[in-house]
Amino acid sequence: MSEQEVEAIGWDAIEDQMKGLYGQQDPKHYAAMLPYSLGGNDPLNGISAYAAEQPYPHWHFVTFGFTELFEKESEDPEYSGYGFELTFRLARSAGEQEPPAWAINLLQNMARYVFSSGNIFASGHHLDANGPICLGADTLLTALAFTDDPELPAVDTPNGRVEFLQMVGITADELEAMMSWNTNAFLESSQEVLPLYITDLARDSLLRLPVIQEAVRQGIERDGSQTGILYVDELDYEPGTSRLFSAAPAVLTIGARQAPTIAKLLRGRLLKGKPLTLNSKQRQVMLELKPVNGTVVNEDFVRIGLTEEVVLELEEKLQPKEGELRLSAAKELKVQIRKTYIKDQEGNVVETIG
Known part of the structure; x- marks a missing residue:
């Protein structure tokens, strides 16, 4: 093991979590050509994409860079960096050998927003993209929700705690329902029709299903809205x-x-x-x-x-x-x-x- 690998304690912790799901699978990895700290355009050091097969084929992305990947630099002993890495699950078509570039760009765009504004994401948050999450695509998914990755629990590293926050593509009316009720509660009520919260650009709104409509109606009546x-x-x-x-x-x-x-x-x-x-x-x-x-x-x-x-x-x-x-x-x-x-x-x- 090289000296660089020994020092990459934050990076290793993320990879260890992914190995728990995918064993020795060699992911597709996309590294930033020029580090953000040296004037590059991509804040994240890298993004890996794993080919998952269950419950149906999809790419499972994970970021490297919201947390402290090498030495501890921040003064917060409890959390590593911003305290989370993003994940994203995207439906994979038959024979697809490479993850689509737009998904890599989307994750980097989320990092640009966080690094430039200082505003961080947390489970239960949502974001209106004001258009298709994949530019130019014929899709109803025009917003994003954020929730805990259902297969990646938080991990404590020498640099602090790291949570895995999954980004989920949602429709405009689903965003409105989440704002009127509760993001995580909405997603939990949709698990049977949206397993592992996989984003599929071709899907219709979940609110076309009477069972989801009723869950939202009852939830608002019972809980009110989390949007303060x-x-x-x-x-x-x-x-x-x-x-x-x-x-x-x-x-x-x-x-x-x-x-x-x-x-x-x-x-x-x-x-x-x-x-x-x-x-x-x-x-x-x-x-x-x-x-x-x-x-x-x-x-x-x-x-x-x-x-x-x-x-x-x-x-x-x-x-x-x-x-x-x-x-x-x-x-x-x-x-x-x-x-x-x-x-x-x-x-x-x-x-x-x-």
Whole structure:
């Protein structure tokens, strides 16, 4: 064993976990040509793809680079690096000898996001890709969910704990269901039809199955929603004015794209006694259930208390359509819905909502 191999304690720990599943299989490995630390474009040191056969043929990817692969560098003794490596299971066609390049690029893109923003993924998270997860593909999978890899338990290494977080391709309506309920609960309810959470670009939405629809309905009714913070494209708040002979209501402005999601979250959050915070680059607005309507405003944060009557009215009226909503149960507040413009990576508008 070389000196370099002895030092690669984090790398070896990941490979040992994979050997527990695949024995001595020699995976397809894709190393970064130029390390990120030296100005390269790929943050991950490498990505391995194993050919799995059960429950049906698929590629099982694992990353090397979110954690500390060699010497311990961070000051956190509990976790290695960011504390996780990503895995991804992708359906493999008959005779397919090499994993598709887009899957490698997708994993590197996830790393670019984490390394540039400092935002990490965790089990239960989700991410809207705003388009096919495989660019140019004819697929309904336009978002990603993250959950514990069902076959790879976390491992403690000399550099700290490493969790294996599986990325799962999901449809837009599945994303909405997860936001309205619970990501991991949704995936667990789908295990029989989505074994090991294998991503298949050709599959239809799981919500076409009555059994999944019913599981989501019951789950929302029982548990409410786990989504306490919703990031929105457009958000603003203008306080109302009160004069002797005229008064203007306060105005809450949101984008058309998120209007239906907010409507569903109002029931799953506020009516379960839990607040919902809307975040944009400019504003932060918290909605919460209160016995009487009321608003607290400061420079960076708006806190809006709504009665159950207002919540139910908003749930019914919020639609992805540009316009102004007047509320019979809260005449001091109106909601302005503005069009949302979806743009591609070059900044071109590809879809208008509202």
